[in-house]
Amino acid sequence: MLDSLKQLEKYLFYILGIIIPLSILAVFQYAPQERVMGDVQRIFYYHVGSAWVGFFAFFIVFIASILYLRNKEPGCHRISLASAEIGVLFTTIVLGSGMLWGRSAWNTWWTWDPRLTTSLILWLMYLGYLFLRLALQGEENEKQQRLAAVFGIIAFVNVPLVFFSIRWWRTIHPVVIEIGGTGLSPRMIQVLIFSVLAISMLYLQLVSLRIKQLKNKDRLEKIQNILRRKEGMAP
Amino acid sequence: MKMLKTAALLIKKDIQLEKNTGQLSGSILLFALLAGTIFSMAFLPGQDQLSNFFPGIYWFTQIFAVMLVLNRSFIRDTENSCQTAILMAPITREMLLLARIFANYLLFLLLTAIISPVLFILFDAFPVSGPLWLLPIVLLVNYGLAATGSLLAALATSTRISDILLPVLLLPILIPLILAAIETTRALYFSQLDYDQLFFWLLFMLIYNIISTLISYLLAPYLMTE
Numbered sequence: 362m363l364d365s366l367k368q369l370e371k372y373l374f375y376i377l378g379i380i381i382p383l384s385i386l387a388v389f390q391y392a393p394q395e396r397v398m399g400d401v402q403r404i405f406y407y408h409v410g411s412a413w414v415g416f417f418a419f420f421i422v423f424i425a426s427i428l429y430l431r432n433k434e435p436g437c438h439r440i441s442l443a444s445a446e447i448g449v450l451f452t453t454i455v456l457g458s459g460m461l462w463g464r465s466a467w468n469t470w471w472t473w474d475p476r477l478t479t480s481l482i483l484w485l486m487y488l489g490y491l492f493l494r495l496a497l498q499g500e501e502n503e504k505q506q507r508l509a510a511v512f513g514i515i516a517f518v519n520v521p522l523v524f525f526s527i528r529w530w531r532t533i534h535p536v537v538i539e540i541g542g543t544g545l546s547p548r549m550i551q552v553l554i555f556s557v558l559a560i561s562m563l564y565l566q567l568v569s570l571r572i573k574q575l576k577n578k579d580r581l582e583k584i585q586n587i588l589r590r591k592e593g594m595a596p
Numbered sequence: 597m598k599m600l601k602t603a604a605l606l607i608k609k610d611i612q613l614e615k616n617t618g619q620l621s622g623s624i625l626l627f628a629l630l631a632g633t634i635f636s637m638a639f640l641p642g643q644d645q646l647s648n649f650f651p652g653i654y655w656f657t658q659i660f661a662v663m664l665v666l667n668r669s670f671i672r673d674t675e676n677s678c679q680t681a682i683l684m685a686p687i688t689r690e691m692l693l694l695a696r697i698f699a700n701y702l703l704f705l706l707l708t709a710i711i712s713p714v715l716f717i718l719f720d721a722f723p724v725s726g727p728l729w730l731l732p733i734v735l736l737v738n739y740g741l742a743a744t745g746s747l748l749a750a751l752a753t754s755t756r757i758s759d760i761l762l763p764v765l766l767l768p769i770l771i772p773l774i775l776a777a778i779e780t781t782r783a784l785y786f787s788q789l790d791y792d793q794l795f796f797w798l799l800f801m802l803i804y805n806i807i808s809t810l811i812s813y814l815l816a817p818y819l820m821t822e
Contacts, residue, residue, distance in 0.1 A: 430818055482768050482771055485768045486768045486769070489764050489765045489768060492761070492764055492765075493751075493755070493761065493765065496755040496756070496757050496760075496761050497755055499756075500754075500755070504754065507818055508751055508754055508755070508818075508819075510818075511751055511815050511818050511819060512751060512765065514811070514815065515747065515748070515751075515769060515811060515815070516768075516769070518807065518811055519768070519769050519772070522772040522804060522807070523768075523771055523772055525772075525800075526771065526772035526775045526776060526800065527775070529796070529800075530775050530779065
């Protein structure tokens with residue numbers, strides 16, 4: 362299982378080289394033009410893909426944090442840190458593309474739609490996670506990792522509460538738009554699935570790169586420590 | 597049973613400390629009073645729009661005050677290596693955090709009891725439709741603030757910049773509670789009490805509190821260390 366994953370990881374970069382241009386081509390050429398919104402609707406394919414990856418990334422942070430607290434494996438911490446960083450990146454893309462789309466489709470930059478608001482709060486919470494990491498710099502490794510894992514769990518448990526509270530909040534106000542209700546043509550669905558796949562693979566590639574980088578950083582620190590100790594002992 | 601006794605002792609310690617010094621209760625009250633006064637100057641009080649903005653002001657005055665003292669309630673224990681002694685108490689880490697939550701809960705309730713009449717007078721905003729319903733709201737919101745706040749303060753005070761870190765981490769986590777607090781309090785200002793809205797959000801807060809207590813209980817062993 363692990364070996365085949367490693368094999369896949371080797372080729373992931375090359376696969377991405379093919380799949381990303383293909384997905385761009387599909388979004389602009391293969392997908393039909395939407396009748397009402399026109400070309401702007403094409404944002405949708407990457408918007409949904411990034412939203413899915415953003416949420417998935419935070420789910421990975423949650424799982425890796427639990428695993429870390431259970432068996433204190435630094436590898437789990439690296440996974441959760443890498444995933445949180447990439448997750449923040451994709452959530453930023455979601456918010457940006459969502460606002461652009463909302464501006465042209467609903468003529469407003471922002472509405473208090475539950476999905477939109479939840480994404481924003483998700484984004485703020487995981488920026489907090491990264492900020493916590495920043496605040497912990499200079500502490501012992503074990504403490505850094507433990508506290509980050511604790512917050513990773515707290516933040517994720519809060520997500521459904523945030524979503525439902527915003528959904529039920531201000532029930533007097535009409536929900537401005539329901540995306541789920543609009544019918545998508547088969548071609549649109551094909552392109553959507555393809556672009557979600559492409560972005561998921563991009564996520565995997567970015568996370569694995571970042572994990573490798575973090576691993577190297579840890580190794581470098583160890584080597585530096587050993588060298589320093591040797592220098593100290595030298596006559 | 598014995599553990600509960602020890603936990604009660606820890607809570608008693610906090611109360612005694614407050615009685616002797618009045619550090620936390622003094623600063624929290626003064627701050628809330630100041631914030632309330634400034635809010636009432638910034639938002640011109642007027643009866644017609646009261647239900648729109650007063651619940652928000654009412655709770656944010658308290659949330660800001662609470663955030664001011666949460667860190668202190670933990671840092672105070674680290675002075676004179678008091679923390680080491682507390683950790684030696686014959687009690688689990690979980691109970692240690694729960695005792696802290698309860699001590700903070702009492703402090704926040706005291707704050708609400710004193711600051712509410714002041715705010716009602718300043719804004720001329722007595723909840724006419726159902727003043728008695730304010731009690732369950734206050735009990736639930738303050739518990740949520742104490743549970744989530746203490747959990748994250750335990751986390752934040754382990755770092756060197758806890759003062760900046762705590763609000764950044766705590767506010768997004770509090771959003772569901774804040775929404776519920778404002779919605780329930782708003783219901784008390786309608787001319788006709790809206791029981792559906794009230795009960796719904798009270799239940800929501802109850803669920804929020806149960807979840808945050810559970811999470812505090814599960815994560816306490818990883819936080820209450822030296």
